[in-house]
Amino acid sequence: MTNAKLKIENAVIKYEDTIVINDLSLQVHGGEMVFITGANGSGKSTLMRGIAGLLPLSAGRLERSQKMSYVPQIEEADRDFPACVREIVLTGTQRKKKFFYTRRDYELADKVMKELFIDELANHEIKNLSGGQLRRVFLARALCGEPDLLLLDEPCAGLDVESHRILFRILENELANGCAVIMVTHDDSDIEGIRDSRVIKISDGRIKI
Ligand SMILES: Nc1ncnc2c1ncn2[C@@H]1O[C@H](COP(=O)(O)OP(=O)(O)OP(=O)(O)O)[C@@H](O)[C@H]1O
Numbered sequence: 001m002t003n004a005k006l007k008i009e010n011a012v013i014k015y016e017d018t019i020v021i022n023d024l025s026l027q028v029h030g031g032e033m034v035f036i037t038g039a040n041g042s043g044k045s046t047l048m049r050g051i052a053g054l055l056p057l058s059a060g061r062l063e064r065s066q067k068m069s070y071v072p073q074i075e076e077a078d079r080d081f082p083a084c085v086r087e088i089v090l091t092g093t094q095r096k097k098k099f100f101y102t103r104r105d106y107e108l109a110d111k112v113m114k115e116l117f118i119d120e121l122a123n124h125e126i127k128n129l130s131g132g133q134l135r136r137v138f139l140a141r142a143l144c145g146e147p148d149l150l151l152l153d154e155p156c157a158g159l160d161v162e163s164h165r166i167l168f169r170i171l172e173n174e175l176a177n178g179c180a181v182i183m184v185t186h187d188d189s190d191i192e193g194i195r196d197s198r199v200i201k202i203s204d205g206r207i208k209i
Pocket residue numbers: 015020038039040041042043044045046047073
C-alpha cells in the first residue's frame with residue numbers, strides 16, 4: 001500500500017436500503033492531515049464507521065492500516081459502562097488479544113493520561129465525568145494504540161481552550177511521526193490549527209471539492 005494508510009475506492013455505505021455514502025474514493029498517506037466537513041446528516045460519521053470497520057461497504061474497496069485507532073463522536077459513547085478512566089485508557093493498548101496488560105502498557109497509559117491531564121481522574125468512574133473529560137479519556141485510549149491511522153469524529157466538541165491546544169500539539173507530533181490523521185469538524189479554526197492539511201466536504205454521499 002506504499003505509504004498510503006487508507007485507500008477507499010468507490011465505496012458505498014448504507015443503512016438497510018438508504019445509501020448514505022455513494023461511490024466515494026479517498027486516499028490518505030502517512031503524515032497527512034485530512035479534515036472532513038459537511039452538513040449535519042451528510043454522512044461524515046457513517047464514513048468514519050465504515051473506515052473503522054464498524055459498518056460494511058455495500059460496494060467498493062477498503063484497504064487500511066491495521067494500526068488504526070478510532071474515536072467516535074461523543075454521542076455514541078456508553079456512559080453507563082462500569083469502568084474507571086485507567087481501565088478504559090488501557091484497553092487502547094489491546095491491539096492483539098492478550099490476557100494481561102504488560103508493565104509497558106501501564107506506563108504508556110499513565111504517560112498518555114498525564115499528557116491529556118486526566119491522570120488525576122485515573123480511578124474515577126467514567127459515568128461521573130464531564131463531557132470534555134470523557135472526550136479526553138477516549139483520545140487517551142486512541143493514542144495508547146500507537147496508531148499510524150487516527151480517526152477522530154468531532155474530537156473538539158466540549159473541549160476547553162487548553163485541552164484543544166494540547167490535542168493539536170499531540171496531533172502535530174503524531175503527524176511528524178508519520179501517522180495519518182482524519183478528523184471530522186464543523187469548525188474552521190480547527191482547520192487553521194494544522195499547517196498543510198487537506199479539507200474534504202461530504203455532500204450527497206460524495207466528496208465535494
Ligand atoms: N444507525 C443508523 N441507522 C439508520 N440511519 C442512520 C444511522 N446513523 C445515521 N443514520 C442516517 O445516516 C445519515 C448520515 O448520518 P451521519 O451520522 O453519518 O451524519 P453526520 O454527517 O455525521 O452528521 P453530524 O454532523 O450531525 O454528526 C443521516 O441521514 C442519519 O439519519
